Amino acid sequence: MARKYEMDMTTGALLPKIIRFSIPLMLSSLLQLLYNAADVVVVGRFVGDTALAAVGSTGSLIALITNVFMGLSIGTGVLVAQYFGAGDDEHMEQVVHTSIAVGLLGGAFLTVVGIVLARPILQVMGSPEDVIDQAELYIRIFFGGMIANLTYNFGAAVLRSVGDTQRPLYILATTGLVNVGLNLLLVIVFRLGVAGVAIATIVSQILSCIAVLVLLMRAKGSIHFEWRQLRIHMPTLGRMLRVGLPAGLQGTIFSISNVIIQSGVNSFGSVVVAGSAAAANLEGFVYVAMNALYQTALTFAGQNVGAGKFNRIRRILACCVCSVAVVGVVLGALAYFNGGTLLQLYTTSPEVIAAGLQRMLYVCLPYFLCGIMDVMVGMLRGLGCSIVPMCVSIAGVCGVRIVWIYTIFRAVHTPEALYISYPISWTITAVIHIVCFAVIYRRMRRQHAQAVGLAA
Numbered sequence: 001m002a003r004k005y006e007m008d009m010t011t012g013a014l015l016p017k018i019i020r021f022s023i024p025l026m027l028s029s030l031l032q033l034l035y036n037a038a039d040v041v042v043v044g045r046f047v048g049d050t051a052l053a054a055v056g057s058t059g060s061l062i063a064l065i066t067n068v069f070m071g072l073s074i075g076t077g078v079l080v081a082q083y084f085g086a087g088d089d090e091h092m093e094q095v096v097h098t099s100i101a102v103g104l105l106g107g108a109f110l111t112v113v114g115i116v117l118a119r120p121i122l123q124v125m126g127s128p129e130d131v132i133d134q135a136e137l138y139i140r141i142f143f144g145g146m147i148a149n150l151t152y153n154f155g156a157a158v159l160r161s162v163g164d165t166q167r168p169l170y171i172l173a174t175t176g177l178v179n180v181g182l183n184l185l186l187v188i189v190f191r192l193g194v195a196g197v198a199i200a201t202i203v204s205q206i207l208s209c210i211a212v213l214v215l216l217m218r219a220k221g222s223i224h225f226e227w228r229q230l231r232i233h234m235p236t237l238g239r240m241l242r243v244g245l246p247a248g249l250q251g252t253i254f255s256i257s258n259v260i261i262q263s264g265v266n267s268f269g270s271v272v273v274a275g276s277a278a279a280a281n282l283e284g285f286v287y288v289a290m291n292a293l294y295q296t297a298l299t300f301a302g303q304n305v306g307a308g309k310f311n312r313i314r315r316i317l318a319c320c321v322c323s324v325a326v327v328g329v330v331l332g333a334l335a336y337f338n339g340g341t342l343l344q345l346y347t348t349s350p351e352v353i354a355a356g357l358q359r360m361l362y363v364c365l366p367y368f369l370c371g372i373m374d375v376m377v378g379m380l381r382g383l384g385c386s387i388v389p390m391c392v393s394i395a396g397v398c399g400v401r402i403v404w405i406y407t408i409f410r411a412v413h414t415p416e417a418l419y420i421s422y423p424i425s426w427t428i429t430a431v432i433h434i435v436c437f438a439v440i441y442r443r444m445r446r447q448h449a450q451a452v453g454l455a456a
Contacts, residue, residue, distance in 0.1 A: 054138060066146070156212055267413075376430060
């Protein structure tokens with residue numbers, strides 16, 4: 001019988017379970033982003049627009065450095081979901097302990113990389129002179145908490161893959177309040193500026209890491225974690241790499257294209273940089289809500305593949321695509337049409353607000369296209385196929401954007417010409433993913449039917 005926080009996704013009606021799984025995940029992501037947005041809001045309101053630009057423009061750089069290891073946490077999620085669906089407790093235990101070990105070691109490695117490479121990469125990105133010093137300070141402090149950050153993400157991936165999306169929500173709700181409180185204390189009272197919001201982020205990440213490790217240590221059964229069993233099981237790591245490394249490489253190459261786009265934004269000066277940073281922060285709320293359905297598709301597909309329930313896969317796809325389209329259209333429209341008011345949370349500058357609205361018209365309104373694209377990626381990864389979506393996404397998203405920047409954007413050097421590359425690349429990539437899924441799903445279902453027939 002499933003434990004209180006676990007969910008068997010291989011039986012019963014799909015839509016109610018998808019909703020029950022995705023809503024806490026969506027709320028967790030929204031809370032996490034809300035608390036991260038507090039960093040940008042606090043420095044924008046109480047320090048100034050250059051501090052806003054400094055903190056807001058570091059997201060693509062941070063993602064560039066961390067995405068390979070974040071991709072490995074996707075590998076953790078897929079393996080745990082498949083082994084849980086198959087009832088394979090022995091391999092699940094190996095995944096849990098290998099994942100935590102990778103999180104600890106990877107976090108230590110990224111701490112060094114982030115501190116050493118912060119300024120050189122910011123210089124390559126063309127960060128404005130009035131922004132670069134504060135951006136470097138923020139990144140150096142932020143990466144001091146990378147061990148806690150990665151370990152939390154690996155641990156949370158384990159919990160989510162057995163259906164537990166509630167307790168990570170409770171963790172983020174609590175530690176996020178700590179983050180906001182420390183933001184206000186360190187910035188307003190102690191006047192630490194961008195250093196204050198970075199320190200607050202580190203403290204909240206450490207608390208989140210401790211909480212998720214305690215949950216795993218107290219867990220019963222196959223996801224139970226013990227320090228004395230902490231080691232890297234090489235065959236398990238190999239399987240994690242096969243699924244997670246393509247996802248991580250895809251994220252890294254995505255980040256390279258975003259760094260190139262950020263360089264294009266930087267070419268318009270600090271006002272456009274600040275407006276774009278504030279708008280991107282708002283758009284992030286729409287993205288993480290849709291991304292919860294990407295993770296839902298991945299986990300549901302993974303459990304059903306592990307259980308050999310291929311007849312449920314297409315229904316999972318239909319439920320998740322319809323859900324993400326509704327979420328993307330509704331939230332994207334709400335964010336854009338209330339953008340003028342929402343952007344005032346970040347800045348009082350009319351020029352910065354106008355620059356933010358300019359971006360939201362081209363990126364936020366059609367954001368549902370990105371959601372559909374991501375759900376297709378989640379379905380393919382849940383099937384255990386990671387290289388195909390990586391190649392398609394790199395060509396369809398990164399390739400299109402980079403070509404666009406060096407052709408169309410070079411000829412028409414305006415923010416609008418830059419931002420419209422987003423919906424164009426999402427549409428192209430989503431269509432190709434749908435075709436790939438149809439081909440791979442048919443092949444896997446045929447192979448499964450043949451295997452069952454031979455076994456019979």
